[in-house]
Every structure is written in structure tokens, then in C-alpha cells.
Amino acid sequence: MVSCWLAAPALAQEPKTGGVINAVIQPEPPGLMLAQVQNGPTQMVSGNIFEGLLRYSPKLDPLPELAESWSVSEDAKTYTFKLKKGVTWHDGKPFTAADVLFSIEMLKQTHARARTNLAQVDKVETPDQHTVVFTLKQPFGPFLGIFEVGSMPMVPKHLYDGTDWKTNPYNNAPIGTGPFMFKEWQKGSFIRLVKNPNYHEKGKPYLDEIYWQIIPDAAARSVAYETGKVDVLPGGSVENFDVPRLSKLKDTCVTGAGWEFFSPLAWLWLNNRQGPLADKRVRQAIMYAIDRDFAKDVIWNGLGKVATGPSASTIKFYTDDVKKYPYDPAKAKALLKEAGYKGEKIRMQPLAYGETWQRWGEAVKQNLQDAGMTIETIATDVAGGNQKIAEWDYDIAFTYLYQYGDPALGVGRNYISSNIAKGQVFNNVEGYSNPEIDKLFAEGAVATPDSKRKEIYEKAQKILVEDVPVAWMLELQFPTIMRCKVKNLITTGIGVNDGFKDAWLDK
């Protein structure tokens, strides 16, 4: 399938200006106002319109965006950002520190993740128009990791201050500082963005326009690429079993890069509260019973990596020095026997994200049944499934979550006992409670320097992998498929969600 996997961005060539890119967006975003809508497609389109203070390299080191430089105080509690001068909003008004201050206040009310991230901030001050100073309540290791566009998009104060945010007309014609400006949205058909001629990075962007084509059916999206109607299929826009076929097409390049910041990790929620799954040995048996290499090689067509524990290998402080769970049905059976499991019925809820996930559900069911478990599949749509998980009305449920580069941002939330809250999704819905883990994640978030954090998180990973609060499956990979003439599409760890400002067409 390796027709032309990109090894690294083609930086050597001199970029050419001009041209139009047609990319697929799936599903149609409900809105483009990134501060208020955080769904995946919104981030993908609006990452071109809005910007954050920072972006992140594939190794997740901070890079300048709207902030040109930053410094951290000795006690690691004060972060000073110097904003880039001469930046304007798409309507020509200047971008200043007042906008940053306003954005933070707004995001606290409209953006669940930003709200959690900002909980560590004691105060924000703006000594001058181009300086923003964050003072934290205590040191917070991953603080520099919360400023990319999807996590903390900057909002124009002059258009939102004093208005009803939810009905503000600019929600449907967003104004940002980004490389592309919103031009047109024909609902159900396409979203059109045009080059921002006054963009603050001279010479960029290179493209004239981007059309985001809305094609609801996965097979039709593949055809649109095959027939040359679209040039870019961002990760996740076609079914995985179509990837090998499309990759072999002429002039087609594929890259798995650009997901480092998100590091999507798939696992099975295991309801630790009730029935057989309350027993650690049964949960360990599940880990042994599932053939995760098969899932990777057959269901995901060799894409991705078998997960070793709660952290993806691409985020900070990952370790693989943990207990291993190879595919071992005999061991699974022995553990189930030891735990006294007698064939009680266990419900399993696959993820309603399309064919690949359905197939995966079937494969896992087969594995678990082979180990002697009685599995009943529960079919739901996404909203219904989330509700069941949030209400703890499940035994086993598929999910995948982003990790946002740092265990304090995207790992701890699923295992600390203070995050057990009925009615909420994506927190500690499995009901795992371990005071030692609580303590380690609390310490890890505020410890300095990084070597200390590493030690803490490695310990946490070891304990979690032994306890199996959830069954980790795969580090997912969503390859982006594109025509080879599209250059530099993905240059950061945020990938296609980071805007197309570096992309150009080699015509």
C-alpha cells in the first residue's frame, strides 16, 4: 500500500503561489464559530479562519502563532506572552491583548475543554496592548500545551463583546485572524474560504482558495477522489478499508502525520462498578482475550499501533515498561475461571462511527466469546451511546479519545476519582477509584521539572496497566490522502486542523 508515504514535509522546494484546493469535510460542521462549536469538522475548517497563540511541532514543542515569544518565571507560575504586532482581524481591526483577555472569558463559558484547562489560572493581565501575563494558582506542567487554535481560539472582542454570543450573526460568517477568510457556505454543498491578503506572515498563504466539499456518504467520498473532483481526503474521511485502494491510485500521496497532538487512543470502557467486570482478573482476561494485532492488521488495514496502556506513544512521558497483555485466549480463560465467571451476560456497545467500527465490534465480540464470555451487542447511534455511557448504563463500550499531548490534559481525566460524575461523558465513566492514582496525577500536573513529571507518570502508567480500569486497544492512525501536487499540507503536530497556511500546489 506504500505508494508514496511522505517521510517528511517537502521543505526543500520553493513554494508556488496560487491555485485552489478541494478537500472533503465530513460530516458537515454544525457551525464554524470555533469558540462555540468544537466538533471535529469545525476544527478542520475553522483552523484556517481562526488562530491560537501557539501551534505545536510534531514533537509537540510550542511554535509561535499569534504570540511571537513567551517566557516562564522561575517559580513556573507566571507565563508572559508577547503578541505579534501588526496582526489584524479579517475586518481590518487590530488584534490586541484585549482580544486575548476577552477570548479567555468567553471560552470559559462556551468551550468545555478550555474551561478545564484554564481552571489553573489565577489571573490574566494585559500590561500593554501586546503583552499578556497569566498567573497560575500553582505550577502546571502542560500549561504551554493549551494554546493551539482548537483548544483556545482567539475571538474578536469588538464583534462579540456585549452581544448574545449564541445568536451573534458572525457565528455564521466568522471573522478571525487566520490565513483564510470565510467567503461562502452553501449548506449541504460546500464551504468556501479565500486567501487573506493581509495575513500577518508575509507571503502566506500560498493558495487562493479552499473548497470544503460536503459529501455525506463514505463510498461517494472515495469516488469523488478517484474521479478527481477532490484533492485532499483528510484523515478519517473515507472508510479504512478504502485506504489501501485509494493509496495505490496514480499521483496519490499518503501521510499519517499530523495527529501527534491529538494522539487518538481507542479503548473499551469497562464498567468497574458491577457484575463480573468489577473483578480485576476479568478485566485482565479481556485484555488477553482480544487479538489486537488482528484488529490492527485486518480491520484497520495495518494502520495504527497496538496500545500498551493509558498513554499513546506519541505523547509526553510515555513508557512501554509496563505489564504486557499479548493475545492469549488460554490465559484469559484461566483468569475468568479463577475469578469465578460463570457465563453471565455482558453487554457490549460498539461505536456508531461507520463500517470499520462495526466490524471491530464484531471481531471483539468473537474474541470474547472464544474466551468463554457471553456477549450481547447493543446497537445505538452516537448520541444515544454517549448517553448510556454517561448514565453508567453499560458493561463494555468502545470509544476513542484525544490525548492533547500531555497526560495532565488528556489522560488523567479518565482515571482520577474526582472525575466520577454521573451524566457526563468522557470523564471517569468506568468508575475506577484508586487513591494512589489520584495522588500521582495530582502531583504530575504541578511537578517541576519534567524529569520529575516523567517519574510520576511512568509510575501511574504501571499501576493502571496492572489494574486495567479500561481495555486499551489501539493508537489510531487516520491517514490523510492527497494528490502529490499538494505540498506542505501537514507541517505541525496538529495536522489538517491547523489550517492550510503552509500548503501550496506544485502545478
Add this chain to the structure above:
Amino acid sequence: MLSFVAQRVLKGVIVLLAIVVLNFFLIRLAPGDPAVVMAGEAGASDQVFVKQLREKFGLDKPLPEQLFIYVKGVLTLDLGFSFRQQAPVAKLIGERLPATLLLTLTAFAISLTLGILFGTFAARFAGTILDTGITVFALIFYAMPIFWVALMGILLFSVTFDWLPSFGYETVGANLKGLAHAVDVAKHLIMPAMTLGLFFMATYTRMTRASMLEVKRLDFVKTARAKGLSDAVIQRRHVLRNALLPVVTLAGVHSGTLIGGAVITETVFAWPGIGRLMYDALLQRDYNLLLGVFVICSAMVLIFNLVTDLVYRLVDPRIEFAS
């Protein structure tokens, strides 16, 4: 006739309100609400945030109060606000309705024209190879699922021959005007309209054929023949016209099914109509938008049925409008 129409409209409004109330509760029976969906997408959620969202959407109010607010809105022609898409529901539907109307009406015209035409031929040449051929042809399209016919159509006409576009309503970015634009839209319309139309064509073909064979045996046809009228005139004026009544009835009933079929067709062909809007609204538990689409679709079905009743009279002047 006017009083008949007025009566039917009044009844229609009552039916519509009943539909609104029923759907209002049905939607809320599905697990999950917009606040959960949105918090889920944000990749994080805390109780305060979800509570804030519910307050913002008015979902914290008691159900009867929510219903009262909604019905009051509908009666004043206000379909509410989609918090999910941050726009008034009427605007969102208004943007999509023309495409759906174009698709469904074209498909309807195709199915009815071809259906009656084929049915007439099949009846005329009943028992011959032509009859069998038409019946088999019609049944093939009736038996195949719409999405499969659609995908096969794409494979054949877009991928293999490259004659027709595989998705969308128009060529994006071409900025065509006037006749060129109409031709472009028509090209995009052919496959979705045929896919949807051929499915319904089969029933009209079968119905027309059966009905014509039945009418043919009646005495007045013999009389017409005895009068020395030509076969063509008898078929057209006497047999077909009388045979059409059950077809018209069926067409009226099909109006709802047609919109249902449009959901699938619009999805496969990325046709920007309300079918797809409805599907997305359902997945995202966008209550107001979903109810709005239901109201509009129901109204369309009611109007369609009213038109059917009026057409009855045109086809058969013996039918009186009971008032």
C-alpha cells in the same frame, strides 16, 4: 369546491398540530440530548457546562412548558432556533427545500410518466414478450435497494464512463450563469432523480397495467368499440382515464415515502436537500430543527394529498366534492 378546500386545509392544520405534539415527545424518547452531544464533541464535560447548555437551549424547563413554547411558535409560523447550527430553523430549511423539491418532483414526474407509459404498453400487449420485458424491468428497480442502485449508477456513469457527476447540486467553483447553470444542475440531477424515480416507477407500471386490464373488460369499452371508435382513442380516452384513479391514489400515498427515499438518495449523491438535514439533526438531537423538518414534510404530504383529491375530479368528473 372552495369550501371543500377550506375544510381540507383546516383538517390539515389539525393533523399537523397532532404530528407536532406526537413528534415532540417521540424525539425526546431517544436517549441523549443536544447538550450531551455538544459536550461530547468538546472532548470534555463538566456538570456546570452541560447545565449551562441545557439552560441555553431551554431544555431545563418542564416538558409541557417546552411543548407550549414550541406549539405557540409554530402557530405564529416561527419554527424556532437551531442552537446546534446557530441559525433560525426556517432559514436552514429554506436553504435546503428548493433542492429537495427539485429532486422529489423530478423523480415523481419520471416515475409517473414512465410508469403510466410502460403500464399502458404492458396492458396493450398483455401476455406478449413486451409485457414480460416491461414487468421484469420494472421489478428489477423495485427490488433493488435505492442506495445500491445509486452506487452502481455512480460506478457506471461517473467512474467508468465519466458522463455524469457523482455528487452535488452544481459544479462547485464554476460560477455558471443562466442556461449553462441550468444544464449543469440538470446533469447533476439526472442520477439522483432517476435512482429515486425508477424505484417508484415499478409500482405505477404494475398498477396501470392491472387497472387497465380490468377496465378493458367493462361494458362501456365494448360500447365504445361498437360505436366504431379507433383502438387508440378507446385506450387513451376511455380505458386509461378510468384506469388512472388507483394510480392517482397511489401517487398521493407515495408522497411521504418519496421524501423518505430522498433521505437516502440525497446522502449518496450529496444532494443538498432537507433529507440530509433531517438525518444530521436526528443524530445530533437538534430538536427544533428536526421538528421543523417534520412540520414541513408533513405539510408537503398534506398539500400533496389535497392536490391528489383535486386531480381525482379532473380525471373523473363524476366525483363530487363532499362538503
